[in-house]
Amino acid sequence: MPTTFNAFASGAELAGALAERVAAALRDGIAARGAASLAVSGGSTPKAFFAALSGHALDWQKVTVTLVDERFVPPDSDRSNHRLVAENLLQSEAARAHFVPLYHPAENVEIAAAEASIETAAIAAPFDVAILGMGGDGHTASFFPGGSRLSEALAADTPRGVITMTAEGAGEPRLTFTFSALNDARLLVLHIEGEAKKTVLAAAQAEGEETEMPIRAVLRRAISPVEIYWAP
Numbered sequence: 001m002p003t004t005f006n007a008f009a010s011g012a013e014l015a016g017a018l019a020e021r022v023a024a025a026l027r028d029g030i031a032a033r034g035a036a037s038l039a040v041s042g043g044s045t046p047k048a049f050f051a052a053l054s055g056h057a058l059d060w061q062k063v064t065v066t067l068v069d070e071r072f073v074p075p076d077s078d079r080s081n082h083r084l085v086a087e088n089l090l091q092s093e094a095a096r097a098h099f100v101p102l103y104h105p106a107e108n109v110e111i112a113a114a115e116a117s118i119e120t121a122a123i124a125a126p127f128d129v130a131i132l133g134m135g136g137d138g139h140t141a142s143f144f145p146g147g148s149r150l151s152e153a154l155a156a157d158t159p160r161g162v163i164t165m166t167a168e169g170a171g172e173p174r175l176t177f178t179f180s181a182l183n184d185a186r187l188l189v190l191h192i193e194g195e196a197k198k199t200v201l202a203a204a205q206a207e208g209e210e211t212e213m214p215i216r217a218v219l220r221r222a223i224s225p226v227e228i229y230w231a232p
């Protein structure tokens with residue numbers, strides 16, 4: 001599907017515009033279906049966007065928030081995406097949203113992924129909004145180059161769900177939604193910032209294997225149009 005590239009003068013301007021866009025999409029989902037869902041990425045990029053979105057007035061109690069991916073760490077870890085979302089998005093107006101974590105204190109990450117798949121299956125598909133980030137290696141979600149289950153994660157016929165991923169660049173074992181669970185979000189956004197990420201994006205948009213730069217799967221095969229939000 002096509003991509004649109006939305007460039008902003010600053011991260012603050014991007015955060016405001018993306019928060020408006022996402023809040024409108026959530027209101028539309030609530031109006032159409034009585035509920036809405038939002039899957040967000042972790043990392044450092046989304047903090048200003050989270051803060052901007054948290055202040056928007058809408059029926060947050062009808063919104064389910066979850067994560068695109070998570071590190072296999074408890075929510076009190078400073079590596080936790082759950083903690084990042086709790087501290088930056090689930091505040092102010094958005095504090096009323098229902099949050100579904102991916103991490104579970106299971107004895108191993110495989111059991112945690114199975115539990116996350118069961119729990120997130122209750123979220124109506126497709127997501128109303130999915131916000132993807134991108135690493136300098138071209139990963140998105142936890143689709144890392146060299147990832148232990150990368151081909152499975154990216155395959156269009158892999159069922160929607162949460163699977164594990166380990167990779168050299170990932171740090172802890174990861175829990176990640178599959179490509180099939182993310183690529184048909186009604187609003188599919190890739191949020192990246194900085195000149196370096198813009199260069200990585202250009203490389204991803206060139207020829208090459210998806211497994212070398214997994215963001216290529218999204219750019220090339222997503223069912224939904226990809227809205228790219230970028231600021232210097």
Ligand SMILES: O=C(O)[C@H](O)[C@@H](O)[C@H](O)[C@H](O)COP(=O)(O)O
Nearest residue numbers: 041042043044045133134135141
């Ligand atoms: O758990 C994670 O790390 C994220 O979900 C990951 O996919 C992130 O979006 C990219 O790594 C970009 O991270 P930055 O925003 O920190 O560059």
